[in-house]
Amino acid sequence: MAASLGLYFGGTSACLALHKDGKTSVIANDAGDRVTPAMVAFTEKEQLVGLSAKQGRARNAVNTVTHVKQIIGRRYDDPVVSFVNQNHPFKIVDKSGEPMYQLEMADKHYLKSPLEVATLIFKKLKETAEDQGGYDEEDVVLVAPVDYSSEQLNLLRTSAEKAGFNVLRIIGEPSAALLAHGVGQEYPSEQWNVLVYKLGGSSLSVSILNVNNGIFRILATETDRTCGGDQLTSLLVESCAKDFKRQWKVDVNESKRALAKLYNTCENCKHVLSTLPTASGSIDSLHEGIDFSTSISRAKLDSLANSHYQKAVQPIRTVLEKAKMTSADIHKVVLVGGSTRIPKLQQYLKSCLPEAEVLNSVAPDEVLAIGAAIEAAILTGKDDEEIELKEDDLHLECCSKxxxxxxxxxxxxxxxxxxxxxxxxxxxxxxxxxxxxxxxxxxxxxxxxxxxxxxxxxxxxxxxxxxxxxxxxxxxxxxxxxxxxxxxxxxxxxxxxxxxxxxxxxxxGHEDLEESDEDDDKPDEPAS
Structure with a gap:
């Protein structure tokens, strides 16, 4: 039986899922990882995508670009672009109002558009599907934030199609999360209010959906692009840099390469602390030939990040107010994003929504890709036993702006x-x-x-x-x-x-929203 693909393209990572013979599974990349870093490194001789780009980030930080999801389709003067530009070693410059990644190689500057970078990441995922899974399927459903503009959706679709995918549909992240957990499908006559809590590497988004007869309705949504897993890693980096300076009287912040090496180590420790009480890391020749080793406890991370956890749950209260609900009105909570694995954060979430059932049986960094793959199977009609929904029963499209x-x-x-x-x-x-x-x-x-x-x-x-x-x-x-x-x-x-x-x-039309300037030569008197 032919396969259907679902693809999640995030700010820091991407994930590809396959639906075949009634089962949905994530396709591992060539390194055996189920999630691929959404980053591209440029050198004079080649372009590295995914894990190879991440591994070389310490040596080539200025030419290793990430956060394409946040940049694509925005203007250069957008606050989101400014925030990304200020908080990462790569440089984003203005070209006729459009943000462009500036690369520095052999004393020369080169420009790459977010569309070009996104296409390279999609090509890597296409190769993963072909090489690791042995599938040459092109039909795919993409996942995007509900607040994406029409231009952002069009560029996301274009970059995937340039990579060789046939995009069947782009669905919202909350809908994909509910599909992955089968919310509203086992008992379609029942009605639920579901809160989808997504904390990824670069942003936080919280949405409340009403599920009734298999139809998903977004009641309210809230997004904070200054709160994400990256900030947690930065807190560990800052703490380790202080320890290093206190011990050796040398400031790691003086070297971008040293900071990048320390960042990679702290990021690995953060992931380990989601499942184990302690994590250790060591770096050979971190700075000025000095080796560095550290042991970080979960208690220390929680102490450093306590204010960050409180900030991360604040949007829950905001989105409840928008939907005119109380915590008692929420029946289920779906966790999305690798950062939601942190036990202390889950405790904070539970205290905010004490009566809700937390759904986390699907890996939170894989849930969106799995939901998209299920949607793709429905659209292509390739699973008539496990999935009995019709296309229009899944969700209702809504205005993103x-x-x-x-x-x-x-x-x-x-x-x-x-x-x-x-x-x-x-x-x-x-x-x-x-x-x-x-x-x-x-x-x-x-x-x-x-x-x-x-x-x-x-x-x-x-x-x-x-x-x-x-x-x-x-x-x-x-x-x-x-x-x-x-x-x-x-x-x-x-x-x-x-x-x-x-x-x-x-x-x-949704594909040409900005092409209606044919009346420029007519009188330009706005309505009164």
Whole structure:
């Protein structure tokens, strides 16, 4: 029987799962690891992807790039890009507003786009599927954050397709997590409120979903990109650097290479401490020819990271407030991300949600890939015994960002008004009415996409002009605009004026949301 693939592409790691003969399993890479580092190292002679790039990071830190998931599809001035740029040894530069990785080799600078780097990682995963699993399947379902913009989703799809995958669908991370655990499938008539807690290497996201009759509805979500497993590792690095300086009177922070070596060792210790009470590490010639060895207890990690744990559970309270729920309303908790293995953090989670059942039977760093593989099997109809769901029973698509319209406020300044709120489910139809001044012959509707109402951070999707408006009326004209988000993810916008019967419309496809600038040469008068 043919196989179906599910792929999770994270900020620090990636995972590929296979569904075949009613079973889902993770495909190990050429090193035997079930999770592959999502990083690429560039040298003058070759490009290293995955574990080989991670192993050489100490020697080639400036040319070893990571966190592509956070960078792809964003503008250079995005705060997320700035945060990544400030906290990692590689350099991100501005090229016409787009962030680019700057490489330094042989006294020359080279630029690589996030799309190119993502494609290399996807190619590595494609090779893993072919070499280790012996499968040449191309059909794959990808997993993405629910707050990914249309451009980010398109670039994620493009990079996977350039690597040789045929992307069947991109599903949200919370939906994939629930699919992996079979939530709502064994007893479809029952209704659950499920909190998906994802703490990966580079970010934290918490979502609440309602599961009813096999349909997943996202009620609220919260993301913190300053809280992740990387920060826990950095706390260990800082502590070990102080111990080294106290013992040898030498500062490790003076050497980027020494810091990279120390970071790798502390990261390994952190992973060990998730299952064992103590972890040890040793580094030959850490700095200035001095060897370093350390033994770290779980109690020490918990002491260093106590404030970090408290910060990591704060979004739970925030997302409960957004959903207008209490902890007693949550029936189940799904853990996602390798950092959720930490026992002390699990205690904090349990104290926040004491009545909820914690689902962690699936490895938290593999759960999203497994859920995506199950989705791929459903879409391709390759498992009619184990999976009886129909495609439309899995989840409902929703807006990743607010759909906004530019209006003129009472102070005469342009501002954005929400036409369709973020996380609204498809299909949906909303109407927005406004007045135009007497004697005004045309009006131009500006449609934006954004997280909030700030014009400088929103993306212009389209302009729709309604021209030749009647001027012989004594009253202000009423303009009616209808926004119709269809099931397949396209946005249909119509603008009409009842007196004259004038009407204009356009459709914005999810694959070309930013190509609607054909009205630039028409009058550019925003709605009032």
């Amino acid at each position: 607010n759909i906004l319209v530019k209006v003129i406020g009472t102070d005469g300044e342009a501002e954005l008004k929400t036409a369709i709120p973020k996380l609204t489910y498809f299909p949906v139809k909303k109407q927005h009415d406004f007045k135009v001044n007497k004697g005004q012959t045309s009006v131009c509707l500006h449609v934006y996409e954004g997280d909030n109402g700030a014009i400088d951070t929103a993306t212009l999707l389209a302009k729709l002009t309604l021209a030749d408006l009647p001027t012989d009326t004594e009253e202000e004209l009423n303009i009616s605009t209808v926004f119709h988000f269809k099931r397949e993810g396209t946005l249909h916008v119509s603008c009409s004026e009842a007196t004259s019967g004038k009407i204009e419309s356009l459709t914005i």
